[in-house]
Amino acid sequence: xxxxxxxxxxxxxxxxxxxxxxxxxxxxxxxxxxxxxxxxxxxxxxxxxxxxxxxxxxxxxxxxxxxxxxxxxxxxxxxxxxxxxxxxxxxxxxxxxxxxxxxxxxxxxxxxxxxxxxxxxxxxxxxxxxxxxxxxxxxxxxxxxxxxxxxxxxxxxxxxxxxxxxxxxxxxxxxxxxxxxxxxxxxxxxxxxxxxxxxxxxxxxxxxxxxxxxxxxxxxxxxxxxxxxxxxxxxxxxxxxxxxxxxxxxxxxxxxxxxxxxxxxxxxxxxxxxxxxxxxxxxxxxxxxxxxxxxxxxxxxxxxxxxxxxxxxxxxxxxxxxxxxxxxx
Numbered sequence: 001x002x003x004x005x006x007x008x009x010x011x012x013x014x015x016x017x018x019x020x021x022x023x024x025x026x027x028x029x030x031x032x033x034x035x036x037x038x039x040x041x042x043x044x045x046x047x048x049x050x051x052x053x054x055x056x057x058x059x060x061x062x063x064x065x066x067x068x069x070x071x072x073x074x075x076x077x078x079x080x081x082x083x084x085x086x087x088x089x090x091x092x093x094x095x096x097x098x099x100x101x102x103x104x105x106x107x108x109x110x111x112x113x114x115x116x117x118x119x120x121x122x123x124x125x126x127x128x129x130x131x132x133x134x135x136x137x138x139x140x141x142x143x144x145x146x147x148x149x150x151x152x153x154x155x156x157x158x159x160x161x162x163x164x165x166x167x168x169x170x171x172x173x174x175x176x177x178x179x180x181x182x183x184x185x186x187x188x189x190x191x192x193x194x195x196x197x198x199x200x201x202x203x204x205x206x207x208x209x210x211x212x213x214x215x216x217x218x219x220x221x222x223x224x225x226x227x228x229x230x231x232x233x234x235x236x237x238x239x240x241x242x243x244x245x246x247x248x249x250x251x252x253x254x255x256x257x258x259x260x261x262x263x264x265x266x267x268x269x270x271x272x273x274x275x276x277x278x279x280x281x282x283x284x285x286x287x288x289x290x291x292x293x294x295x296x297x298x299x300x301x302x303x304x305x306x307x308x309x310x311x312x313x314x315x316x317x318x319x320x321x322x323x324x325x326x327x328x329x
Contacts, residue, residue, distance in 0.1 A: 031269030034094055038069040041260070042087050043099040044080025047072075050214060050294050054129055054258050055099040057290055061281040062274070079103050079168060079328070081114060088116040092263040094270035098122060100259045102170040105310055109318035110168045110328050119314055123266050124307040126278040127259035131296035132232040133174050134213050135245065136225045141207045146229050146248040149208070153184035162186045163197040163209035167329045171197075171210040173317050174231050174254035176324045178210070181249045190329070201225065212256065213238060213295030231255060238295050257299060257313070259306055271303050 041059050045051045052074060059070035075083040080103040090096035100122070108118050116122075135146070141160075143149040153160045162179075164172035167190045179186055186208070191197040194211045201209045202224055210231070217238055219225040229245040230236045231254040245252040260278060262271065281287050282298035291298055301309065320326075 031267060031273055034270050034273065035066055035068040037095065038071055039095050039097060040071050040073050041097045041099055042073045042075055042083045044075060044077075044083030044101070044103065046076045047074050050131065050212065050256075050296075051099050051101050051258060053294060054291075057287060058128055058260065058278060058281060061284070061287065062277055065277050065280070079107055079110075081107055081111065084118065084122070085115060087261070087263060088121045090263050092123075092265040092267075094262060094266055094274070096263065097125070097274075098261045100124075100261045100310070102173075102256045102313070103168075105313035106168055106170065106173060106317045106321070108314045109321045110326065119307070119311050121264050122261040123264050123271060124303050124310055125260045125262055125271050126275045126303065127257055127299045127301045127306045127309065128278065128282065129258050129291050129294065129296040130232065130299040131256040131258070131294060132213055132230040132236045133171055133210050133254060133256065134216060134220075134230050134236075134239070134242070135175075135178070135208065135210050135228045136201060136216060136220070137208045137228055138201055138204050138206070139224075139226055140204055141226070143228075144226065146243070146245065149228060150182045150184055150248075153182070153186055157185040158187055160184075160186045160208060161189050161206040163189045163191060163201055163206040163211075165194040165197055165211060166190045166192060168321075168326060170254070170256050171212075172326070173320055175210045176320050176326070177252065177254055178245065178249070180320065180323060181252055198225075214293070217295060236295065237292065237297070256296075257309065259299075259310075275303055 041055050043052050043055045055072050059072055063070045087096055087098040104118050143152045162175045164175055189206050194215050197209050198216055200206050213236060220227045227242045229243050231245050233244060233246050233253050235244055279300040282300045288298055
């Protein structure tokens with residue numbers, strides 16, 4: 001018996017569609033039961049820093065909401081590249097996540113022999129917090145404002161030191177962006193961490209520095225360090241009297257955005273489920289208060305919006321690295 005042409009085509013189309021429909025159904029079921037076992041959040045820094053604290057806050061929230069442990073795994077080294085590589089090569093099943101920080105977008109250009117392409121190999125899930133950096137000065141510096149610093153640096157090219165937590169750190173890149181936009185020549189002094197840089201800034205061994213607010217706010221409030229500007233486009237609630245750098249250099253923006261990612265090809269249903277739960281955490285007053293202690297504010301984005309932000313930051317810092325000819329230590 002011959003099958004009419006139209007019916008044959010409908011049957012053929014149905015047969016083709018069945019496997020994809022089955023995959024969708026499986027993915028949806030998998031997302032509904034996720035997580036069914038502990039989840040790891042890999043952090044590329046030692047315990048105690050803002051990335052680690054942020055990961056633990058979000059991990060605790062997810063554990064309470066989703067009923068499975070979210071275990072923080074600290075894997076410091078190679079400017080977070082070790083942690084990132086471990087997640088890139090993990091199964092894309094939602095059980096290995098990455099705490100993303102500014103190093104991820106900087107390293108893409110800074111290191112030319114990475115075994116991964118960050119924006120390709122890590123699926124963005126959700127941003128969590130935006131932290132401003134702050135330009136600080138030792139009180140002995142005869143410049144009390146950003147315009148005065150620019151004028152003083154132009155009058156003394158190469159003589160004003162600007163410290164950072166290390167070559168390729170977000171503070172270093174923010175300082176280089178400042179030098180480029182202000183048209184000044186300042187001597188970068190890299191340290192192995194923000195703590196040593198602040199110690200020498202307090203002692204007058206260096207005259208300026210760009211670093212995170214959380215680690216320096218008490219010295220600013222005590223008058224031991226002078227805050228010249230924050231690097232976000234809006235003033236920081238923790239230091240509302242400190243101007244933004246963009247008030248003097250329009251378009252200037254340099255902030256540390258933290259977030260969560262996963263290996264590429266992680267099911268979209270799991271990504272969306274985690275995004276929903278993380279954004280719920282960012283709306284919680286207790287989480288907001290803890291983020292304020294870190295000197296930042298919650299940043300709730302969709303996976304697509306977060307992915308665009310990461311791509312834009314990668315391009316932005318790539319231009320600065322190439323222009324300043326920055327090489328890793």
